[in-house]
Amino acid sequence: MTRNSVTLGSQAMRPKSALVAIPRQFLTVVISTAVLILACLVFAPSSVSYGALSGSLPFAAILAIVGLGQMLVVQQGGFDLSVAGGVSLAVVLSTHYPAGDNALLLPAILISLCCGVAAGVANGVLVGFLRLNAIIATIGVNALLYGGVFAVSGGVPKFTTTLLAAIAGGDIFGIANAVYVALVVLVIVAFVMKKTVAGRRFEAIGANPLAAASIGLSVRLNQMMAYVMAQLLYCCAGFLIAGLTQQPTAFQGDSLLLPSVAVVVLGGTSLLGGRGFPVSTVIAAFFLNQLSQFALAVGVPYSAQTIIQALALGFGIAVYSLRWSRNTKKLTNPSKEEDKDEVIIS
Numbered sequence: 001m002t003r004n005s006v007t008l009g010s011q012a013m014r015p016k017s018a019l020v021a022i023p024r025q026f027l028t029v030v031i032s033t034a035v036l037i038l039a040c041l042v043f044a045p046s047s048v049s050y051g052a053l054s055g056s057l058p059f060a061a062i063l064a065i066v067g068l069g070q071m072l073v074v075q076q077g078g079f080d081l082s083v084a085g086g087v088s089l090a091v092v093l094s095t096h097y098p099a100g101d102n103a104l105l106l107p108a109i110l111i112s113l114c115c116g117v118a119a120g121v122a123n124g125v126l127v128g129f130l131r132l133n134a135i136i137a138t139i140g141v142n143a144l145l146y147g148g149v150f151a152v153s154g155g156v157p158k159f160t161t162t163l164l165a166a167i168a169g170g171d172i173f174g175i176a177n178a179v180y181v182a183l184v185v186l187v188i189v190a191f192v193m194k195k196t197v198a199g200r201r202f203e204a205i206g207a208n209p210l211a212a213a214s215i216g217l218s219v220r221l222n223q224m225m226a227y228v229m230a231q232l233l234y235c236c237a238g239f240l241i242a243g244l245t246q247q248p249t250a251f252q253g254d255s256l257l258l259p260s261v262a263v264v265v266l267g268g269t270s271l272l273g274g275r276g277f278p279v280s281t282v283i284a285a286f287f288l289n290q291l292s293q294f295a296l297a298v299g300v301p302y303s304a305q306t307i308i309q310a311l312a313l314g315f316g317i318a319v320y321s322l323r324w325s326r327n328t329k330k331l332t333n334p335s336k337e338e339d340k341d342e343v344i345i346s
Helices: 003-013 024-043 050-075 083-096 102-129 134-153 162-169 177-195 197-207 209-214 219-244 254-266 278-297 302-321 326-332 334-345
Strands: none
Touching (some): 024 302, 050 177, 050 219, 050 254, 083 219, 083 254, 102 162, 162 219, 177 278, 254 278, 254 302, 278 302
Protein backbone atom coordinates (compact mmCIF):
# COMPACT_ATOMS: atom_id res chain seq x y z
CA MET A 1 0.00 0.00 0.00
CA THR A 2 1.43 3.38 -0.98
CA ARG A 3 1.60 6.48 1.17
CA ASN A 4 -0.94 8.26 -1.03
CA SER A 5 -3.48 5.47 -0.65
CA VAL A 6 -3.08 5.52 3.12
CA THR A 7 -3.49 9.27 3.12
CA LEU A 8 -6.62 9.17 0.99
CA GLY A 9 -8.08 6.40 3.10
CA SER A 10 -7.46 8.30 6.30
CA GLN A 11 -9.11 11.39 4.80
CA ALA A 12 -12.16 9.37 3.77
CA MET A 13 -12.55 7.90 7.24
CA ARG A 14 -11.88 11.19 9.00
CA PRO A 15 -15.01 12.95 10.30
CA LYS A 16 -15.68 16.38 8.84
CA SER A 17 -15.73 17.98 12.28
CA ALA A 18 -12.07 17.06 12.75
CA LEU A 19 -11.18 19.38 9.89
CA VAL A 20 -12.51 22.45 11.72
CA ALA A 21 -9.56 24.25 13.30
CA ILE A 22 -10.42 26.41 16.30
CA PRO A 23 -7.99 29.32 16.61
CA ARG A 24 -6.12 29.15 19.88
CA GLN A 25 -6.65 32.89 20.41
CA PHE A 26 -10.42 32.56 20.08
CA LEU A 27 -10.52 29.59 22.44
CA THR A 28 -8.41 31.39 25.04
CA VAL A 29 -10.46 34.58 25.16
CA VAL A 30 -13.79 32.68 25.16
CA ILE A 31 -12.71 30.49 28.08
CA SER A 32 -11.41 33.53 29.97
CA THR A 33 -14.68 35.38 29.40
CA ALA A 34 -16.73 32.37 30.52
CA VAL A 35 -14.68 32.09 33.71
CA LEU A 36 -15.15 35.82 34.36
CA ILE A 37 -18.92 35.60 33.89
CA LEU A 38 -19.04 32.64 36.27
CA ALA A 39 -17.08 34.64 38.84
CA CYS A 40 -19.50 37.54 38.39
CA LEU A 41 -22.50 35.24 38.96
CA VAL A 42 -20.96 33.88 42.15
CA PHE A 43 -19.36 36.95 43.74
CA ALA A 44 -21.09 39.97 42.13
CA PRO A 45 -24.43 39.03 40.51
CA SER A 46 -25.37 42.69 40.17
CA SER A 47 -22.58 43.17 37.60
CA VAL A 48 -24.31 40.81 35.13
CA SER A 49 -27.88 41.99 35.70
CA TYR A 50 -29.87 43.37 32.78
CA GLY A 51 -29.55 46.92 34.06
CA ALA A 52 -25.78 46.66 34.47
CA LEU A 53 -25.26 45.07 31.08
CA SER A 54 -27.53 47.52 29.26
CA GLY A 55 -25.48 50.35 30.72
CA SER A 56 -22.04 48.86 30.12
CA LEU A 57 -22.44 47.14 26.73
CA PRO A 58 -22.47 50.42 24.72
CA PHE A 59 -19.09 51.33 26.18
CA ALA A 60 -17.81 47.81 25.53
CA ALA A 61 -18.92 48.33 21.93
CA ILE A 62 -16.97 51.59 21.76
CA LEU A 63 -13.88 49.86 23.12
CA ALA A 64 -14.35 47.07 20.55
CA ILE A 65 -14.38 49.58 17.68
CA VAL A 66 -11.28 51.35 18.98
CA GLY A 67 -9.62 47.97 19.55
CA LEU A 68 -10.26 46.94 15.95
CA GLY A 69 -8.58 50.14 14.79
CA GLN A 70 -5.57 49.51 17.01
CA MET A 71 -5.46 45.91 15.78
CA LEU A 72 -4.98 47.04 12.19
CA VAL A 73 -1.97 49.11 13.20
CA VAL A 74 -0.50 46.38 15.40
CA GLN A 75 -0.81 43.93 12.51
CA GLN A 76 1.70 46.09 10.67
CA GLY A 77 4.09 45.95 13.62
CA GLY A 78 3.26 49.42 14.91
CA PHE A 79 1.47 51.20 17.74
CA ASP A 80 -1.01 54.04 17.49
CA LEU A 81 -0.79 56.36 20.47
CA SER A 82 -2.95 58.97 18.73
CA VAL A 83 -6.09 57.10 19.81
CA ALA A 84 -6.98 59.66 22.47
CA GLY A 85 -6.61 62.65 20.17
CA GLY A 86 -8.53 61.02 17.32
CA VAL A 87 -11.48 60.07 19.51
CA SER A 88 -11.53 63.39 21.36
CA LEU A 89 -11.43 65.46 18.16
CA ALA A 90 -14.39 63.52 16.76
CA VAL A 91 -16.27 64.13 20.01
CA VAL A 92 -15.75 67.89 20.08
CA LEU A 93 -16.37 68.37 16.35
CA SER A 94 -19.65 66.46 16.51
CA THR A 95 -20.84 68.52 19.49
CA HIS A 96 -19.34 72.00 19.12
CA TYR A 97 -19.77 72.49 15.37
CA PRO A 98 -23.52 71.70 15.33
CA ALA A 99 -24.01 73.55 18.64
CA GLY A 100 -27.33 71.77 19.16
CA ASP A 101 -28.50 72.14 15.55
CA ASN A 102 -29.38 68.75 14.09
CA ALA A 103 -29.05 70.10 10.53
CA LEU A 104 -25.32 70.67 11.07
CA LEU A 105 -24.64 67.19 12.44
CA LEU A 106 -23.86 65.60 9.05
CA PRO A 107 -21.34 68.32 8.04
CA ALA A 108 -19.72 67.92 11.46
CA ILE A 109 -19.38 64.17 10.92
CA LEU A 110 -17.89 64.68 7.46
CA ILE A 111 -15.39 67.21 8.80
CA SER A 112 -14.43 64.76 11.55
CA LEU A 113 -13.87 61.98 9.03
CA CYS A 114 -11.70 64.26 6.89
CA CYS A 115 -9.62 65.15 9.94
CA GLY A 116 -9.33 61.46 10.76
CA VAL A 117 -8.07 60.69 7.26
CA ALA A 118 -5.54 63.53 7.51
CA ALA A 119 -4.29 62.27 10.88
CA GLY A 120 -4.03 58.72 9.53
CA VAL A 121 -2.08 59.90 6.48
CA ALA A 122 0.25 61.89 8.75
CA ASN A 123 0.89 58.83 10.89
CA GLY A 124 1.36 56.64 7.84
CA VAL A 125 3.81 59.00 6.14
CA LEU A 126 5.89 59.44 9.30
CA VAL A 127 5.99 55.72 10.11
CA GLY A 128 5.65 54.01 6.74
CA PHE A 129 7.57 56.33 4.43
CA LEU A 130 9.90 58.34 6.67
CA ARG A 131 10.56 55.28 8.87
CA LEU A 132 10.16 57.10 12.18
CA ASN A 133 9.50 55.17 15.36
CA ALA A 134 5.74 54.50 15.57
CA ILE A 135 5.48 55.48 19.22
CA ILE A 136 7.23 58.84 18.74
CA ALA A 137 5.42 59.64 15.49
CA THR A 138 1.93 58.90 16.82
CA ILE A 139 2.58 60.83 20.04
CA GLY A 140 3.43 63.85 17.90
CA VAL A 141 0.29 63.46 15.80
CA ASN A 142 -1.73 63.01 18.99
CA ALA A 143 -0.41 66.38 20.21
CA LEU A 144 -1.53 67.99 16.95
CA LEU A 145 -4.97 66.42 17.30
CA TYR A 146 -5.33 67.78 20.81
CA GLY A 147 -4.30 71.16 19.45
CA GLY A 148 -7.32 70.89 17.18
CA VAL A 149 -9.47 69.80 20.12
CA PHE A 150 -8.62 72.94 22.09
CA ALA A 151 -8.95 75.15 19.02
CA VAL A 152 -12.50 73.92 18.49
CA SER A 153 -13.70 73.58 22.06
CA GLY A 154 -11.44 75.74 24.18
CA GLY A 155 -11.59 72.88 26.67
CA VAL A 156 -15.25 73.65 27.42
CA PRO A 157 -17.83 70.82 27.05
CA LYS A 158 -21.02 71.33 25.07
CA PHE A 159 -24.32 69.44 24.93
CA THR A 160 -24.74 66.91 22.16
CA THR A 161 -27.46 67.23 19.54
CA THR A 162 -30.76 65.45 20.11
CA LEU A 163 -30.37 63.56 16.82
CA LEU A 164 -26.98 62.11 17.73
CA ALA A 165 -28.24 61.27 21.21
CA ALA A 166 -31.21 59.43 19.72
CA ILE A 167 -29.04 57.48 17.29
CA ALA A 168 -26.17 56.54 19.57
CA GLY A 169 -28.17 56.33 22.78
CA GLY A 170 -31.21 54.54 21.36
CA ASP A 171 -31.88 50.82 21.29
CA ILE A 172 -33.57 48.17 19.14
CA PHE A 173 -35.23 45.19 20.85
CA GLY A 174 -33.60 46.21 24.11
CA ILE A 175 -30.07 46.20 22.69
CA ALA A 176 -28.20 49.49 22.40
CA ASN A 177 -27.60 50.85 18.91
CA ALA A 178 -23.90 51.15 19.74
CA VAL A 179 -23.73 47.35 19.97
CA TYR A 180 -25.23 47.01 16.48
CA VAL A 181 -22.71 49.51 15.13
CA ALA A 182 -19.86 47.53 16.68
CA LEU A 183 -21.18 44.31 15.14
CA VAL A 184 -21.43 45.92 11.70
CA VAL A 185 -17.86 47.22 12.01
CA LEU A 186 -16.72 43.76 13.11
CA VAL A 187 -18.37 42.07 10.12
CA ILE A 188 -16.80 44.54 7.69
CA VAL A 189 -13.31 44.28 9.19
CA ALA A 190 -13.45 40.49 9.49
CA PHE A 191 -14.73 40.04 5.93
CA VAL A 192 -12.13 42.33 4.39
CA MET A 193 -9.28 40.83 6.41
CA LYS A 194 -10.16 37.15 5.96
CA LYS A 195 -12.12 36.90 2.70
CA THR A 196 -10.49 39.36 0.32
CA VAL A 197 -7.17 39.34 -1.50
CA ALA A 198 -6.32 42.79 -0.13
CA GLY A 199 -6.89 41.62 3.43
CA ARG A 200 -4.70 38.55 3.04
CA ARG A 201 -1.96 40.65 1.49
CA PHE A 202 -2.29 43.05 4.41
CA GLU A 203 -1.68 40.21 6.89
CA ALA A 204 1.19 38.82 4.83
CA ILE A 205 2.89 42.22 4.75
CA GLY A 206 2.56 42.56 8.52
CA ALA A 207 3.98 39.08 9.08
CA ASN A 208 7.07 39.60 6.90
CA PRO A 209 7.54 43.07 5.37
CA LEU A 210 10.90 42.21 3.78
CA ALA A 211 9.53 39.15 1.98
CA ALA A 212 6.45 41.12 0.91
CA ALA A 213 8.62 43.91 -0.50
CA SER A 214 10.77 41.40 -2.38
CA ILE A 215 7.76 40.15 -4.35
CA GLY A 216 6.55 43.65 -5.17
CA LEU A 217 3.84 44.29 -2.56
CA SER A 218 3.27 47.90 -1.43
CA VAL A 219 4.51 47.61 2.14
CA ARG A 220 4.61 51.31 2.97
CA LEU A 221 1.22 52.02 1.40
CA ASN A 222 -0.38 49.22 3.42
CA GLN A 223 1.21 50.54 6.61
CA MET A 224 -0.17 53.99 5.90
CA MET A 225 -3.64 52.62 5.16
CA ALA A 226 -3.62 50.81 8.50
CA TYR A 227 -3.31 54.16 10.27
CA VAL A 228 -5.94 55.78 8.05
CA MET A 229 -8.51 53.02 8.68
CA ALA A 230 -7.70 53.09 12.39
CA GLN A 231 -8.43 56.81 12.58
CA LEU A 232 -11.75 56.33 10.81
CA LEU A 233 -12.71 53.74 13.42
CA TYR A 234 -11.64 56.14 16.18
CA CYS A 235 -13.95 58.73 14.65
CA CYS A 236 -16.82 56.23 14.72
CA ALA A 237 -16.14 55.57 18.40
CA GLY A 238 -16.02 59.32 19.06
CA PHE A 239 -19.46 59.83 17.49
CA LEU A 240 -20.92 57.11 19.71
CA ILE A 241 -19.34 58.64 22.82
CA ALA A 242 -20.72 62.06 21.88
CA GLY A 243 -24.20 60.58 21.53
CA LEU A 244 -24.08 58.47 24.69
CA THR A 245 -22.68 61.27 26.87
CA GLN A 246 -25.01 64.23 27.28
CA GLN A 247 -22.19 66.72 27.80
CA PRO A 248 -18.90 65.08 26.72
CA THR A 249 -15.60 66.65 27.70
CA ALA A 250 -12.64 67.38 25.45
CA PHE A 251 -10.70 64.46 26.93
CA GLN A 252 -13.07 61.57 26.32
CA GLY A 253 -10.45 59.60 24.41
CA ASP A 254 -7.84 59.56 27.18
CA SER A 255 -9.30 56.51 28.91
CA LEU A 256 -9.20 54.40 25.72
CA LEU A 257 -5.47 54.30 24.99
CA LEU A 258 -4.33 51.49 27.32
CA PRO A 259 -7.54 49.43 26.90
CA SER A 260 -7.20 49.59 23.10
CA VAL A 261 -3.81 47.89 23.30
CA ALA A 262 -4.98 45.47 25.99
CA VAL A 263 -7.91 44.12 23.94
CA VAL A 264 -5.64 43.61 20.92
CA VAL A 265 -3.22 41.57 23.01
CA LEU A 266 -6.00 39.67 24.77
CA GLY A 267 -7.51 38.95 21.36
CA GLY A 268 -4.31 37.19 20.33
CA THR A 269 -2.84 39.56 17.74
CA SER A 270 0.95 39.50 17.98
CA LEU A 271 2.65 42.77 18.85
CA LEU A 272 5.22 41.87 16.19
CA GLY A 273 2.58 42.06 13.46
CA GLY A 274 0.98 39.56 11.11
CA ARG A 275 -2.31 37.75 11.53
CA GLY A 276 -5.15 39.57 13.30
CA PHE A 277 -8.18 38.21 15.12
CA PRO A 278 -11.14 40.62 14.85
CA VAL A 279 -13.73 38.40 16.58
CA SER A 280 -11.37 37.61 19.45
CA THR A 281 -10.58 41.33 19.80
CA VAL A 282 -14.27 42.21 20.16
CA ILE A 283 -14.80 39.45 22.74
CA ALA A 284 -11.73 40.74 24.58
CA ALA A 285 -13.32 44.20 24.68
CA PHE A 286 -16.37 42.73 26.42
CA PHE A 287 -14.06 40.79 28.75
CA LEU A 288 -12.10 43.89 29.76
CA ASN A 289 -15.23 45.99 30.20
CA GLN A 290 -16.90 43.29 32.30
CA LEU A 291 -13.72 42.89 34.35
CA SER A 292 -13.94 46.57 35.25
CA GLN A 293 -17.62 46.19 36.18
CA PHE A 294 -16.81 43.17 38.33
CA ALA A 295 -14.00 45.06 40.09
CA LEU A 296 -16.32 47.97 40.88
CA ALA A 297 -19.05 45.60 42.11
CA VAL A 298 -16.71 43.92 44.61
CA GLY A 299 -15.51 47.27 45.96
CA VAL A 300 -12.32 48.01 44.03
CA PRO A 301 -12.01 51.81 43.71
CA TYR A 302 -12.40 53.39 40.30
CA SER A 303 -8.88 54.82 40.59
CA ALA A 304 -7.53 51.26 40.30
CA GLN A 305 -9.03 50.72 36.83
CA THR A 306 -5.75 51.53 35.10
CA ILE A 307 -3.98 48.92 37.21
CA ILE A 308 -6.62 46.35 36.28
CA GLN A 309 -6.18 47.14 32.59
CA ALA A 310 -2.41 46.86 32.90
CA LEU A 311 -2.77 43.49 34.62
CA ALA A 312 -5.10 42.32 31.85
CA LEU A 313 -2.49 43.40 29.29
CA GLY A 314 0.19 41.47 31.14
CA PHE A 315 -2.13 38.46 31.39
CA GLY A 316 -2.65 38.46 27.63
CA ILE A 317 1.07 38.65 26.90
CA ALA A 318 1.79 35.86 29.38
CA VAL A 319 -0.93 33.54 28.10
CA TYR A 320 0.15 33.73 24.48
CA SER A 321 3.80 33.32 25.43
CA LEU A 322 3.16 29.92 27.02
CA ARG A 323 3.37 26.68 25.08
CA TRP A 324 0.22 24.66 24.96
CA SER A 325 0.15 20.92 25.33
CA ARG A 326 0.08 18.55 22.36
CA ASN A 327 -3.59 17.74 22.99
CA THR A 328 -4.54 21.41 22.92
CA LYS A 329 -2.64 21.89 19.68
CA LYS A 330 -4.49 18.94 18.22
CA LEU A 331 -7.79 20.57 19.13
CA THR A 332 -6.90 23.99 17.78
CA ASN A 333 -5.01 22.84 14.67
CA PRO A 334 -5.87 19.25 13.83
CA SER A 335 -4.40 19.33 10.34
CA LYS A 336 -0.82 19.46 11.59
CA GLU A 337 -1.36 16.59 14.01
CA GLU A 338 -3.04 14.53 11.29
CA ASP A 339 -0.10 15.15 8.97
CA LYS A 340 2.18 13.77 11.63
CA ASP A 341 0.02 10.67 11.98
CA GLU A 342 0.07 10.10 8.24
CA VAL A 343 3.85 10.23 8.17
CA ILE A 344 4.00 7.64 10.94
CA ILE A 345 1.58 5.36 9.06
CA SER A 346 3.61 5.57 5.87
